[in-house]
Amino acid sequence: MLSLDEFLQKSGGNAKIFNNFKLKADKDITEILTVCIPDMHLLERGPNDDFFDQSQEYEDRFINLLDFLLKLRDSEKEALEIIQLGDMFDLWQAKGNTNLIVEAYPNEIGLLEKIKTIYVVGNHDIDLVKWYKDKGETFGRKWRHSSAVGGKLRAIYEHGFQADFANNQESWAGVIGKEISKIVGMMEYIEPDIDVVLGSTWDSIMRIFSKYNVFTPVKNPEGFNFHEYFSYYINQMEKYNRGETLDHFGPGEVDLAMTVIGHTHTARLVQMPKESRTFYLMDCGSWVNGGHEIGIIAGKDMAVCQWG
Amino acid sequence: MRRVAVFIILAVSIVSCASFQKPKTLGEAKADLDCIEYRDGEEWKQISGKFGTPDLVPLPEPGAGLTKNSRAFSNMVIFFYTEVREVREGEVVRFHEVITSIDVCKKK
Numbered sequence: 001m002l003s004l005d006e007f008l009q010k011s012g013g014n015a016k017i018f019n020n021f022k023l024k025a026d027k028d029i030t031e032i033l034t035v036c037i038p039d040m041h042l043l044e045r046g047p048n049d050d051f052f053d054q055s056q057e058y059e060d061r062f063i064n065l066l067d068f069l070l071k072l073r074d075s076e077k078e079a080l081e082i083i084q085l086g087d088m089f090d091l092w093q094a095k096g097n098t099n100l101i102v103e104a105y106p107n108e109i110g111l112l113e114k115i116k117t118i119y120v121v122g123n124h125d126i127d128l129v130k131w132y133k134d135k136g137e138t139f140g141r142k143w144r145h146s147s148a149v150g151g152k153l154r155a156i157y158e159h160g161f162q163a164d165f166a167n168n169q170e171s172w173a174g175v176i177g178k179e180i181s182k183i184v185g186m187m188e189y190i191e192p193d194i195d196v197v198l199g200s201t202w203d204s205i206m207r208i209f210s211k212y213n214v215f216t217p218v219k220n221p222e223g224f225n226f227h228e229y230f231s232y233y234i235n236q237m238e239k240y241n242r243g244e245t246l247d248h249f250g251p252g253e254v255d256l257a258m259t260v261i262g263h264t265h266t267a268r269l270v271q272m273p274k275e276s277r278t279f280y281l282m283d284c285g286s287w288v289n290g291g292h293e294i295g296i297i298a299g300k301d302m303a304v305c306q307w308g
Numbered sequence: 309m310r311r312v313a314v315f316i317i318l319a320v321s322i323v324s325c326a327s328f329q330k331p332k333t334l335g336e337a338k339a340d341l342d343c344i345e346y347r348d349g350e351e352w353k354q355i356s357g358k359f360g361t362p363d364l365v366p367l368p369e370p371g372a373g374l375t376k377n378s379r380a381f382s383n384m385v386i387f388f389y390t391e392v393r394e395v396r397e398g399e400v401v402r403f404h405e406v407i408t409s410i411d412v413c414k415k416k
Contacts, residue, residue: 036344067400096330103393103405110403131331 002033002072003080004301014308018285018293021269028149028299029258031078035069036295037117037155038262038284039087041124045104048093050288051174059108061292061308066111073115082115082144085262085284086159088123097127118145122263123161139211145194147297152255153240157298160263160283163232196289205270230270230281233259236280258302260284260295267304334387341385341413357382359414387411 004022008015041061043049052059069292096160102109121141123128127137145157187194237259243251258280265284271278284304285293292307326355344358357364364380373380389409 070401103390106405110394111401113392114394114401131333214385231346 001031001298002076004296004298004303007033007296007298008305009112010072011307014064014068014306015275015294015296018267018304018306021282023269023271023280023302025257025300025302027154027255027257028153029280029302030081030147030297030299031149032081032147032294032298033036033076034083034147034155035282036262036282037065037082037084037112037287038291038295039085039124039265039286039288040108041087041288042105042108042117043090043093043287044095044100047223050060050090050102054288055290057220058290058292061241063107063111064293065292065307066108066115069115070111078258081118081147083111083118083120083157083260084118085157085260087124087262088112088119088122088129089125091125091127093220097131118142120145120157120159122159139207147219149254149255152253153249154255155258155260156237156240156256158259160229160261163229163261163262191274192285229261229264230272230279230284232283233261234272234274234279237275258282258297262286265289265291269302269304338387338411338413340416342416343387343411343413346410346412381414383414385413385415387413 008017026197030197032088032145041050045052047054051062054174069082073082087099096099106163106202118137118266119141121138121143125141125250127144128141143158147155182252184198186194192257237246237256238298240249240254240256243249243254257277261283264283265286265288266283268283271280273279280302282295282297282302284295285291287293294307296303296305315322342358345356359381362379363382366378368374368377387410388407389411390405391408392403393406395404
């Protein structure tokens with residue numbers, strides 16, 4: 001298996017550890033080098049396309065990453081796993097469906113296919129698993145991916161909206177959140193950066209509520225702060241480890257220690273020791289509005305890197 | 309203030325209605341159309357038998373002879389079938405969207 005340091009070296013200086021987000025786990029998390037690509041939000045290159053964001057440089061940087069991963073696939077063969085963590089398409093703002101987005105981005109979509117990417121579904125492209133739900137067609141999208149070491153599950157990879165009060169499409173708050181996103185999308189035709197401005201304003205408001213603990217939900221006492229996701233995922237991993245799940249894994253097959261997500265567009269890598277075990281949460285950031293992050297896990301080593 | 313409220317209500321209503329519409333599948337889009345798939349060498353009689361007399365029958369271009377003609381129907385629907393195909397551009401692999409076939413259709 002290619003180590004994290006070897007990956008960084010092979011990238012020729014293109015991959016750099018972001019914000020010192022690098023940790024070493026006590027036990028292996030993966031058996032193969034795993035590269036995670038977070039939210040891309042591909043649209044039709046219009047003013048509300050946050051991947052292109054009116055900057056050819058952003059697209060060139062992503063293509064450069066894919067060219068590198070194609071070479072890496074050739075050399076590492078099956079000892080490499082590449083996971084796209086959802087929201088590859090932004091179907092909330094698309095003109096119809098994925099059709100004209102494919103026209104806009106044949107290289108990105110073709111290269112992701114060629115490097116055998118595993119796709120996890122996000123809240124903005126969840127329609128991919130809904131259109132043909134009755135026929136079982138999901139266009140290769142998974143709700144969640146996992147990796148195992150020695151036959152035991154060690155890490156799960158999902159988009160992250162599942163833990164999000166305002167984006168979980170199974171809740172009323174998520175449905176409202178979707179409608180607000182569409183309105184913001186319409187406003188981007190007038191002011192392309194309105195989503196960034198409103199996002200920062202929302203974060204500022206939530207920081208105040210977080211400080212004074214105003215909206216603390218009973219079910220999730222850590223809600224509405226930046227570790228909301230962490231407590232949700234620690235609970236989920238603990239449940240899996242105890243065997244309290246409807247999935248087919250028994251407690252003997254699970255030793256979860258890490259969850260990898262995207263969704264927030266804010267890269268993070270945090271650890272939390274709890275009852276003789278350390279849990280890890282990696283948020284891989286995004287490829288929107290100039291974001292250029294990837295998550296890397298190789299054995300015990302994990303890092304969030306920026307590319308280019 | 310009232311104007312802002314009206315705008316928000318309208319915006320929510322418009323985007324909500326849009327989100328209720330499920331995109332049409334290819335089968336649904338072709339359901340009320342009569343279609344012929346383009347194939348080189350297809351008998352013209354197949355076309356005229358299905359679509360009738362053409363609306364436009366232009367003169368042959370000079371030099372083309374009288375046996376090479378063009379005919380046109382108005383109010384037709386054309387489906388271009390596309391796929392993303394790998395091409396090599398020097399050292400790198402790139403992908404182009406290409407047309408693989410065409411369906412010419414008329415409303416039933």
